[in-house]
Amino acid sequence: MTRRFSPLPRSLRSPAVLAALVGALLAGGCAAPLVVGGAMVGTALSVTDRRTTGAQLEDQAIELKTISRVREAVADRGHVNTTSYNRSVLITGEVPSEADRQAVEQAIARIENVRSTVNELALAGNSSLGSRTNDGVLTSKVKATFIDAKDLQSNAIKVTTERGTAYLMGIVTEREAARATELARSVGGVTKVVRVFEVISEAELAQLQPPAKK
Numbered sequence: 001m002t003r004r005f006s007p008l009p010r011s012l013r014s015p016a017v018l019a020a021l022v023g024a025l026l027a028g029g030c031a032a033p034l035v036v037g038g039a040m041v042g043t044a045l046s047v048t049d050r051r052t053t054g055a056q057l058e059d060q061a062i063e064l065k066t067i068s069r070v071r072e073a074v075a076d077r078g079h080v081n082t083t084s085y086n087r088s089v090l091i092t093g094e095v096p097s098e099a100d101r102q103a104v105e106q107a108i109a110r111i112e113n114v115r116s117t118v119n120e121l122a123l124a125g126n127s128s129l130g131s132r133t134n135d136g137v138l139t140s141k142v143k144a145t146f147i148d149a150k151d152l153q154s155n156a157i158k159v160t161t162e163r164g165t166a167y168l169m170g171i172v173t174e175r176e177a178a179r180a181t182e183l184a185r186s187v188g189g190v191t192k193v194v195r196v197f198e199v200i201s202e203a204e205l206a207q208l209q210p211p212a213k214k
Contacts, residue, residue, distance in 0.1 A: 037093055050078075050156050050208050052169040059084040067106040074100045079126040082108065082131060083160045085169040087115035087167050092162040094124040118196050120167065128142045135161040138189050142166050145183045152179050164191035171198045173205050 033146040049056055066082040066089065074080065078095035087096075089108050095101050105119045146154035157170040157180050166184045168177075177197050184193045200208075 008093065027199070030139060031054045038098070047154055048153070057087050058087055062089060062111055062114055065111050066108050069111060070104055073107040078121075079123065080104055081160070081162065083158065083169065084114075084165070085158050085196075086171060086198060087113055088113040088119045088198070089114055089116070089120065090120065090160060090167055090169060092160060092167065094122045094126050096123070096125070098123060109170065120162070120165075120194065122163070129164060134189065135163065138164065138166065138187065141187045142184050145187055146180065149179070149183055152183070161190070164189060165194055166190045166192070167194045167196055169196045171200055171208070173202050174199055175202070195201070 045166070051059070061206065062084040063082055066084075070080045070082070078093060078100055080091065080093040080095065083090045083092075089111075090106060091108060101119065101121045101123065104121060105117050108114060109117050125136055139159050143154065144161045146152055146157060146159075153176070156172060156176070157168055160167045162167070166187070168180055168184060170176075170180075172180065177195055177199060181193050184190055191203060
């Protein structure tokens with residue numbers, strides 16, 4: 001499988017979407033310029049990311065669009081988080097009914113460029129501020145564990161934590177998936193690990209790696 005950098009998709013060329021993307025990058029502390037259409041896209045879109053440049057931008061646009069779609073589906077009846085990776089959207093949080101759970105998933109699935117959805121919404125009351133703060137701490141701890149590991153490319157894996165469950169997303173090999181799961185499970189406070197990986201072969205991984213400097 002060969003992955004190439006792709007030009008900015010037509011769906012992302014509207015001024016509103018581009019402005020939102022620039023705002024998101026600047027809010028994240030990105031000082032580098034965003035040049036659309038084939039040049040630099042800022043440090044927030046790392047050159048070591050295993051997604052194509054187009055997929056990275058699509059994921060940011062998808063996450064921005066989910067905000068209004070979720071609001072339309074359930075208003076303030078639930079607490080919903082979405083994470084898009086390579087156009088696959090992980091849906092986490094809490095809603096009061098199965099009807100709301102399905103409504104959220106269907107609304108997100110209709111967003112342009114969404115390839116698939118993983119619905120992990122719980123039928124429960126909204127989590128507390130303390131619970132969400134703890135989830136943020138656990139996410140940081142899992143990421144730190146990945147960074148400390150010498151046998152794992154930490155920035156290839158996206159971590160989201162909800163009610164103590166760590167969700168792992170990324171384009172990884174079976175070896176990397178197993179290692180990341182092992183490390184995440186070792187973090188105190190993590191009660192469960194859910195793998196939402198796109199698994200590739202070692203040969204495919206070698207094609208994604210930047211060429212070695214001579």
